[in-house]
Amino acid sequence: MAEFRGLEGLLSRGRAPTHPVAFREGRVLDFASLAARAAGWRAAFASRPGRRWGLYFEDTFEFAAALLGVWHAGGCAWLLSDAQPATLARARAQVDGFAGRLPPELSPLAPLAQGDEGGWQMLSPDAQALVVYTSGSSGEPTAIPKRLAQLFNEVATLQQLWGAQLGEARVLATVSHQHIYGLLFRVLWPLAAGRPFEAHSLPYPEDIVSALRHGPAALVASPAHLKRLPQQLDWAGVRDNLRAVFSSGGPLPEEALPGCRALLGQAPVEVYGSSETGGVAWRQRGTDGAAPWRVLPGVEVAADEEVLRVRSPHLPEGEWFHSEDRVRLVGEGFELLGRRDRIVKVEEKRVSLGAVERALLETGLLREARVLPLPGPRLTLAVVAVPEEAGWKRHAEDGQRALNEALRQALSSRFEPSVLPRRFRYVEAMPVNPQGKTTEAALAALFDPRRPQMRVRERTNSQAVLEVEASSRSPFFEGHFPGKPILPGVTQLEWAIQFGRELFALPPDFLGMEAVKFQQVIVPGTLLSLELTWNAERGSLGFKLTSASGNHANGRILFGGGRA
Numbered sequence: 001m002a003e004f005r006g007l008e009g010l011l012s013r014g015r016a017p018t019h020p021v022a023f024r025e026g027r028v029l030d031f032a033s034l035a036a037r038a039a040g041w042r043a044a045f046a047s048r049p050g051r052r053w054g055l056y057f058e059d060t061f062e063f064a065a066a067l068l069g070v071w072h073a074g075g076c077a078w079l080l081s082d083a084q085p086a087t088l089a090r091a092r093a094q095v096d097g098f099a100g101r102l103p104p105e106l107s108p109l110a111p112l113a114q115g116d117e118g119g120w121q122m123l124s125p126d127a128q129a130l131v132v133y134t135s136g137s138s139g140e141p142t143a144i145p146k147r148l149a150q151l152f153n154e155v156a157t158l159q160q161l162w163g164a165q166l167g168e169a170r171v172l173a174t175v176s177h178q179h180i181y182g183l184l185f186r187v188l189w190p191l192a193a194g195r196p197f198e199a200h201s202l203p204y205p206e207d208i209v210s211a212l213r214h215g216p217a218a219l220v221a222s223p224a225h226l227k228r229l230p231q232q233l234d235w236a237g238v239r240d241n242l243r244a245v246f247s248s249g250g251p252l253p254e255e256a257l258p259g260c261r262a263l264l265g266q267a268p269v270e271v272y273g274s275s276e277t278g279g280v281a282w283r284q285r286g287t288d289g290a291a292p293w294r295v296l297p298g299v300e301v302a303a304d305e306e307v308l309r310v311r312s313p314h315l316p317e318g319e320w321f322h323s324e325d326r327v328r329l330v331g332e333g334f335e336l337l338g339r340r341d342r343i344v345k346v347e348e349k350r351v352s353l354g355a356v357e358r359a360l361l362e363t364g365l366l367r368e369a370r371v372l373p374l375p376g377p378r379l380t381l382a383v384v385a386v387p388e389e390a391g392w393k394r395h396a397e398d399g400q401r402a403l404n405e406a407l408r409q410a411l412s413s414r415f416e417p418s419v420l421p422r423r424f425r426y427v428e429a430m431p432v433n434p435q436g437k438t439t440e441a442a443l444a445a446l447f448d449p450r451r452p453q454m455r456v457r458e459r460t461n462s463q464a465v466l467e468v469e470a471s472s473r474s475p476f477f478e479g480h481f482p483g484k485p486i487l488p489g490v491t492q493l494e495w496a497i498q499f500g501r502e503l504f505a506l507p508p509d510f511l512g513m514e515a516v517k518f519q520q521v522i523v524p525g526t527l528l529s530l531e532l533t534w535n536a537e538r539g540s541l542g543f544k545l546t547s548a549s550g551n552h553a554n555g556r557i558l559f560g561g562g563r564a
Contacts, residue, residue, distance in 0.1 A: 171185070407421075
């Protein structure tokens with residue numbers, strides 16, 4: 001087993017040049033390669049003014065090299081949660097420059113071809129060298145500064161708890177390293193422990209099964225991935241190689257535990273924490289599905305009127321953090337009782353969003369429900385829900401409006417008419433970001449009038465069949481054409497690209513189109529079937545739009561741009 005090294009001296013003390021750090025598409029990336037790449041990044045960051053650098057990378061090895069380069073150049077890394085326009089616009093006001101897989105207009109920095117690989121100094125644990133963002137699950141993402149000591153302390157805790165269990169197992173991940181959970185479990189802990197990691201994320205279960213065939217591994221995942229494991233894959237042939245499964249981003253639903261035990265051979269180690277607190281507690285549930293959260297070593301917890309307070313080495317020294325979670329203290333840990341109710345005012349009346357969500361679930365028509373306030377001339381409440389079988393049946397037989405009214409009727413006995421939700425969206429699964437979190441921004445995007453209502457009918461790692469409604473209320477019909485509105489061809493292409501990016505890991509750059517044909521116009525109110533086929537080797541997204549009237553459009557859209 002490799003020697004555990006403090007990250008402050010990882011490069012100054014070094015490892016054997018051939019020690020494996022990462023694997024990329026079957027190729028070993030060794031410590032000498034990491035040090036050389038980090039030196040190139042250090043030289044690049046040191047050559048520019050400013051110390052605040054926004055980082056966004058898809059490749060974890062390149063990210064690790066750039067992160068070490070920032071730190072050794074005396075800079076501070078701001079981890080961008082994604083590369084969406086709103087995220088980049090916010091970051092531009094906060095950082096001095098960017099690096100990574102980002103739009104050219106941001107002039108992202110690139111590593112210098114030749115950097116001085118000598119002169120590595122010990123990093124100062126007191127340096128404020130990292131800024132992460134909250135997930136945005138309860139509002140606008142907030143920037144959270146971190147000192148290196150907070151990160152180093154948490155890495156040491158992880159090694160203390162699970163280092164012996166993992167040994168030299170390769171680290172596989174479905175979550176992004178651009179968030180605190182992925183950063184710690186997928187990058188910093190493996191670097192300190194000398195444990196190799198996969199440079200690319202594994203978004204599909206088929207990828208995980210394939211990677212597990214190569215030997216012992218640990219899986220860093222989220223509830224969003226673990227609750228959708230397909231039974232038809234050959235888990236039995238590879239699960240003996242799985243040393244541990246970690247999950248964070250929210251509690252794993254109890255109904256997902258039997259599937260994890262049956263397919264993976266074990267229940268996941270669930271880690272409770274946040275961007276603000278770092279890790280707080282963990283649990284691994286038995287067959288009854290019940291287990292309190294066990295506080296991590298060095299962490300203190302308290303409860304004020306059931307509201308959790310935390311103090312730990314992963315927080316600024318000596319400070320108590322007041323969370324939004326309700327708990328019951330149990331022995332050396334606690335039980336989660338849910339979030340504090342979010343209170344908003346609608347028509348000057350206070351309403352608890354949490355209470356509305358609980359009432360919706362009690363109807364038996366919904367499996368999951370999120371209520372959010374939508375701004376406008378007047379604030380209204382909206383619902384994004386995953387229906388139960390009974391809910392989908394009513395939706396299919398009587399229409400969405402009937403399901404909407406059934407839910408509003410059930411709420412009317414508890415809430416005043418003026419605060420009842422007015423808008424509804426039904427989805428197969430809640431939208432999640434690479435960290436497995438459902439953000440308010442993602443939920444609100446479902447109500448953008450430019451986005452058609454969609455339901456996934458079939459899906460694999462390379463194909464999907466969607467049901468898409470070309471609503472008469474879509475703004476794309478306006479002015480095209482007066483008196484005889486039809487859906488523009490460019491809109492049909494935009495929908496194919498939009499849903500393609502949501503369902504598949506498409507490269508960032510649009511390169512062109514092949515064999516695109518528009519056979520029949522689409523009029524308002526048409527219910528469409530959109531078939532998408534992703535060919536990763538060719539970088540080709542095939543699409544086909546059909547309806548009861550026949551074929552409407554088909555073709556291929558080409559993408560490129562390597563990982564950075």
